[in-house]
Amino acid sequence: MQPRWLDGRLTSAVASEFIKPNDRLSSFDRLEIYNRVYWFRVLDCLYDDYPGLRAILGERKFGRLATAYLAKYPSTSFTLRNLGRHLEKFLREEPHWVTPNEELALDMARFEWAQVLAFDEAAAPPLRPDDVLDTPAAKLRLRLQPYLSLLELNYAVDKFLLAVKKREADILRDEASNTFDSMPRAKKRKRRIRLPKRERIYLAVHRHQNMLYYKRLEPAPFAILCSLGKGRSVEQACESALRGCKEKDCSRRLQEWFHDWSALGWLCRMRQRGRAAG
């Protein structure tokens, strides 16, 4: 706990004003128990939610980042599930915590937060063919599932995270089986996975049958989905994304994409606004 209170007084003096000491612990000691439990709980939560970011930064640097982040953005939600909600914003505001991997760390933080959303964010009723039959493409607007995130990233964080998770699973399995291994466990734990190279990727992070998935997309379908998500009509979204595409090939591919997205349940009907009562 910090030795000084916000107003500059000694924390021990402030604590003794409102907390009773007992025969074993001072007021400060008793407050310190709560302080320790608090930090343990919130740091542990970020530790679990951001294994990829942890692997990029290393444990110590991650700990410093998490502490600074929580000091600036303490929890404002009844559930710890939302604890990382402002991490992307924080990394944009204070990138020095993750130097020299600013962009990579930001990509990973966005990717890992998208997984939190994909896990238990709301699902809207998916679009049915009947919903759109009577609406021309110029007027048709769709929305995307709330649990779906579309990420344009500068690093292949998807592959990197898979490697991190595989390493953690290997360590757990070794610990469980207790088998002889040529590489000592501590060394294996520290084995760093090579950081990904710069590479532009387009990711959709979503769930299907309540399982979490991430799927790489090509630039054109990614752009269409982003436009739909921003409320553009289907015609507008497709036109701008496919400018320069040869007519015949285009329509076939469009059909394939929309077919895939419907099968995955990503497309939903726009909410009806101001439906008349009675």
Next chain:
Amino acid sequence: MPANRFNNFTELGIGIGLRVPHYRHILEKKPVVDWFEIISENFMVDGGRPLEVLDQILEQYRVVQHGVAMYFGSADRLNREHLKKLKRLVRRTNTPWLSDHLCWGSVDGRYTHDLLPMPYTFTAAKATAANIRAARDFLEVPICVENVSSYAEFHASEMTEWEFLSEVVERADCGILLDVNNIYVSSQNHNFDPYEYLNNVPHHRVGQIHIAGHSKFEKYILDTHDHPVRDPVWKMYAHALELVGKTATLLEWDDRIPSFGEVHNEALKANQFVEKELETVPA
């Protein structure tokens, strides 16, 4: 008081907390369990796997909701959005009663995610009771408040913890979730007689009992829920049953969680005390 208005006149027996590491075992093997307690906040989500699991559990088992974030004792009024989400869950689970803690944990919209002890004052009792009443009126389900374990006491306190608990539940006209492990932990940390606590709460209001394990450190005891129940706590449990009668009991095991079978067996040890208690009750 086996069945009373605070537990909606139910007699649920011995339950355990529903925890993620046991999901698969429960869904596949469908073991016989009297009831499960769920942490409400874990299921106050808008979709995905948690609700799918919950619905499958609800098909087979009786579920009671236990909250950790209502913070009846916070100076802020209860959060309306929180209550709305909770009510949606209450409708889903059809919980016979609902419990949360006699504590505070948020201030000015910031959350500690901890169960912080209250100053035992009449002003705090009044405000807390008002919050409990407001929650019950909104949620339309009986509420039991749980005594927490604590590591600090306040100079401002005007009464003992058990007097404060009694004051709050009488004012709110609500039930008590009596956590005997918490009483033990606090009694060791604050040098009081845990039996005096047990003897002096309104027994007719006890709707549920919690038992759990704790960890001993050199200068204090921490309520870690990562051990089997320790002997002094079992003794207190037996005494509690003498005072309140056979009551729905739940074992909490939240950290370093062993297999389902181990947790369930530990919980079922409570039956020995329940049976003994029944033998001594005159016909």
